Amino acid sequence: MLHIGCHLSASRGFAAMGRQALELKADTFQFFTRNPRGSRAKDLDPADAAALRELLTAHRFAPLIAHAPYTLNLCGAEEKNRRFAQETMADDLSRLEHLPGQYYNFHPGSHVGQGIDAGIALIADGLNAILRPDQSTTVLLETMAGKGTEVGGRFEELRAILDRVELGEKMGVCLDTCHVSDAGYDLIGDLDGVLTEFDRVIGLSRLKAIHLNDSKNPAGARKDRHACIGEGYIGLEALTRVVRHPALRELPFCLETPNELPGYAREIALMRRQAEEA
Template identity: 85%
Template sequence: MLHIGCHLSSTKGFAAMGRQALELGADTFQFFTRNPRGSRAKDLDTADAAVLADLLRERHFAPIIAHAPYTLNLCGAQESNRTFARDTMADDLRRLEYLPGQYYNFHPGSHVGQGVERGISYIAEGLNAILRENQTTTVLLETMAGKGSEVGGRFEELREILDRVVLADQMGVCLDTCHVSDGGYDIIHNLDGVLTEFDRVIGLHRLKAVHLNDSQNPTGARKDRHARIGEGCIGLEALGRVVRHPALRNLPFCLETPNELPGYAREIALMRAQAEA
């Protein structure tokens, strides 16, 4: 069975997101932990979180994905920026313990001219400062498109971060189809080869979730512009192979396509059909 969902707004609360996911035909979903372009988070409603936790268990959801704000940069040039990112992520992880056993996804960051090696070092330092042995949340590094000074556009960069994290068992990777394609990995014509490379460099056991997106740009463009399923350069046929691949099919897939809710419902149904094709 394909575990698939989409990105939902958290403004109406945890339980509302769970009910909305079910209405869309989803059995997982993603949400921002706080304003994606800011830092403030709503007060945590623990009772609401408990209702969602019960719903996830009763309806056999795959793990859901909490997404960190885009503004966080664990490898920023200014120490104050790195401290802000660490403090915000640590707070997010504390709050997520009210929804035990889920995923927390973040963009590794941009080294802003300091160099990839320095960026990787800062990211690992930040993770070592916030990860806790008793946490139930798995923290996911997202594969990036490699635009600008982004860290994480190559599998080797993610592996180097993981190698430097002390509590590496608390870590995993989220593969974004748009990002890896834009980053130069040919999932259109050589999905098996890309996954073999991922396994060689990182290990498929580290792959915990997939962001399922088409791309407005061809392979290797390094642009990071998502498109609706079947309307971009990756295409429906290639994305169908992604959801059917035996190494991926049991993972939670989350759509981040430019859609409103009816569009997400259509894409969820479309990809469920593709998974059975």
């Protein structure tokens, strides 16, 4: 069975997101932990979190993906910015203990001219300051498109971060199809080869979730512009191979396509049909 959902707004609360996911025929979803361009987080309502926990159990949801704000940068050039990212992420992880067993995804960061090795070291240092042995949330590094000074455009960069994290069992990876294609991996023509390379460098056991997106740019463009399913350079045929692949099909898939809710409902239904026709 394909576990698939989309990005939902957390503005109405946890339980409301769960009900909205059910209306869309989804059995997972993603949400920002706070304003994606800012730092404020809503006050947490334990009763609301408990209501979502009950809904997730009753409807056998796959793990959810909580997404950190885009503005956080664990490898920023200024220490105050790195400290801010650490404090915000630590707060997010504390709050997520009200929804135990989910995923917390973040963009590794941009080294802003310090160099890739320095960026990798700073990201790992930040994670070592944040992670706790008793946390129930798995933190996911997202595969990136490699634009500018982004860290994470190559599998080797993510592996280098993971190797430096002391509590490695609390870590995983989220593979974004748009990002991986934009980074130059041949997702369209050689999915097996891409996954073999991922397994060789990182290990498929580390792969915990998929962001299922088409791309507005050809492979290797390093630009990171998402397209609706079947409307970009990756295409429906290639993305169907992704949801059907035996190494991936049990993972939670999340759409981050440029859609409103009706568009997400259509894409969820489309990809379920594609997966079931295998």
